[in-house]
Amino acid sequence: MNGVTGRMGTNQHLVRSILAIREQGGVELADGTRLMPDPILTGRNEAKVKALAEEHGVARWSTDLDAALADDYNEIFFDASGTPYRVPFLERAIAAGKHIYCEKPIATSYADSLKVVELAEAAGVKNGTVQDKLWLPGIVAFKKLKEDGFFGEILSVRGEFGYWVFTGHDEGKSAQRPSWNYRKEDGGGMIIDMHCHWRYVIDNLFGEVTDVFTLAATHLPERIDEDGKPYKCTADDSAYALFKTKTGVVCQFNSSWDVRVRRDDLLTMQVDGTKGSAIVGLRKCWAQSAANTPRPVWNPDVDSPIDYYEDWEVIDPGACENAFKVQWELFLKHVAEDGEFRWTLREGAKGVELAELSLQSSEEGRWVAVTRR
Numbered sequence: 001m002n003g004v005t006g007r008m009g010t011n012q013h014l015v016r017s018i019l020a021i022r023e024q025g026g027v028e029l030a031d032g033t034r035l036m037p038d039p040i041l042t043g044r045n046e047a048k049v050k051a052l053a054e055e056h057g058v059a060r061w062s063t064d065l066d067a068a069l070a071d072d073y074n075e076i077f078f079d080a081s082g083t084p085y086r087v088p089f090l091e092r093a094i095a096a097g098k099h100i101y102c103e104k105p106i107a108t109s110y111a112d113s114l115k116v117v118e119l120a121e122a123a124g125v126k127n128g129t130v131q132d133k134l135w136l137p138g139i140v141a142f143k144k145l146k147e148d149g150f151f152g153e154i155l156s157v158r159g160e161f162g163y164w165v166f167t168g169h170d171e172g173k174s175a176q177r178p179s180w181n182y183r184k185e186d187g188g189g190m191i192i193d194m195h196c197h198w199r200y201v202i203d204n205l206f207g208e209v210t211d212v213f214t215l216a217a218t219h220l221p222e223r224i225d226e227d228g229k230p231y232k233c234t235a236d237d238s239a240y241a242l243f244k245t246k247t248g249v250v251c252q253f254n255s256s257w258d259v260r261v262r263r264d265d266l267l268t269m270q271v272d273g274t275k276g277s278a279i280v281g282l283r284k285c286w287a288q289s290a291a292n293t294p295r296p297v298w299n300p301d302v303d304s305p306i307d308y309y310e311d312w313e314v315i316d317p318g319a320c321e322n323a324f325k326v327q328w329e330l331f332l333k334h335v336a337e338d339g340e341f342r343w344t345l346r347e348g349a350k351g352v353e354l355a356e357l358s359l360q361s362s363e364e365g366r367w368v369a370v371t372r373r
């Protein structure tokens with residue numbers, strides 16, 4: 001597990017996935033045996049890696065990645081390091097014959113992402129990339145509704161993602177996210193970060209993305225870094241995007257680190273269909289059927305007699321575990337016994353492709369075709 005001293009690596013992948021899997025006694029395989037992951041933590045900074053390993057009782061850690069890769073005992077290489085380092089790390093691990101699992105984006109350019117995909121496929125190693133949103137309770141509940149035909153024909157989707165990310169300028173409020181997120185040269189930017197997610201979310205839930213139109217913006221030109229120093233924000237911190245899909249479902253996604261939240265969750269997708277609508281959040285999904293749909297009358301001169309938040313029911317997704325853990329278990333089974341795993345590096349490359357074409361759309365001020373197979 002490489003680069004796991006960071007936010008995602010520590011919280012989602014080490015603690016809530018791999019250590020949680022160990023605590024539950026491993027992952028049950030088809031033959032009834034249990035697979036127990038035995039992680040080795042790797043990173044550049046000895047003090048940080050050692051401290052993380054000790055804090056969580058992980059016996060194995062190292063700053064010598066090559067030695068860890070050379071050891072046949074280690075079968076899977078996982079990477080959650082900063083985005084710009086991903087490709088070189090994956091290349092080293094593929095060359096060492098390891099199975100590959102990694103955070104998104106799998107690269108910062110489509111060409112690089114394809115290079116990695118081809119290397120992994122040519123080497124015959126199993127591979128996957130994190131597409132965690134697909135296992136969130138809100139989305140699991142949405143999928144149930146969709147499978148039940150609740151929506152009739154889905155017409156459109158409006159996604160709102162974002163929150164106010166403190167810049168570090170406000171008294172007593174430290175900067176909130178790693179500074180590299182706001183520097184293009186370090187792999188940062190809203191589009192490379194979030195359009196990777198929107199690609200698999202839209203492809204899997206609504207229809208394959210065929211075209212994109214995006215307006216990218218850097219609303220805040222300066223933020224404060226980890227050392228308390230101001231730096232220039234060179235990456236987009238907001239993106240206003242429209243996506244056409246093969247199914248005809250129109251998707252709009254606003255993504256921003258410069259907005260304040262007055263909605264049900266940090267990500268909500270309003271899905272409107274002929275027979276019903278849903279608000280799909282990270283944790284919850286609210287639905288309104290045609291029968292429950294109120295009949296408003298337009299009159300701006302009086303307060304609405306209708307409470308628009310009534311007449312929505314919360315949909316039970318059933319028991320849900322941490323989304324990252326669910327996907328980890330699937331990947332471990334895929335490695336151990338060829339279990340189904342569709343969320344490959346090749347799928348991850350599609351996210352990078354969409355991000356790149358979104359930026360192109362913004363620069364050129366026009367629609368860009370994504371795929372028209």
Ligand SMILES: NC(=O)c1ccc[n+]([C@@H]2O[C@H](COP(=O)([O-])OP(=O)(O)OC[C@H]3O[C@@H](n4cnc5c(N)ncnc54)[C@H](O)[C@@H]3O)[C@@H](O)[C@H]2O)c1
Pocket residue numbers: 002003004005006007008009042043044080081082083085103104105130132178193
């Ligand atoms: N799936 C999701 O929802 C999600 C959410 C946030 C971030 N991410 C992705 O996870 C990755 C990490 O993001 P983060 O927010 O945890 O960032 P972070 O800055 O907190 O962590 C990055 C980690 O990489 C390490 N690192 C940097 N350079 C390295 C090098 N040369 N060698 C080894 N380690 C190195 C850092 O020490 C740190 O541990 C990014 O690629 C990001 O896109 C995914």
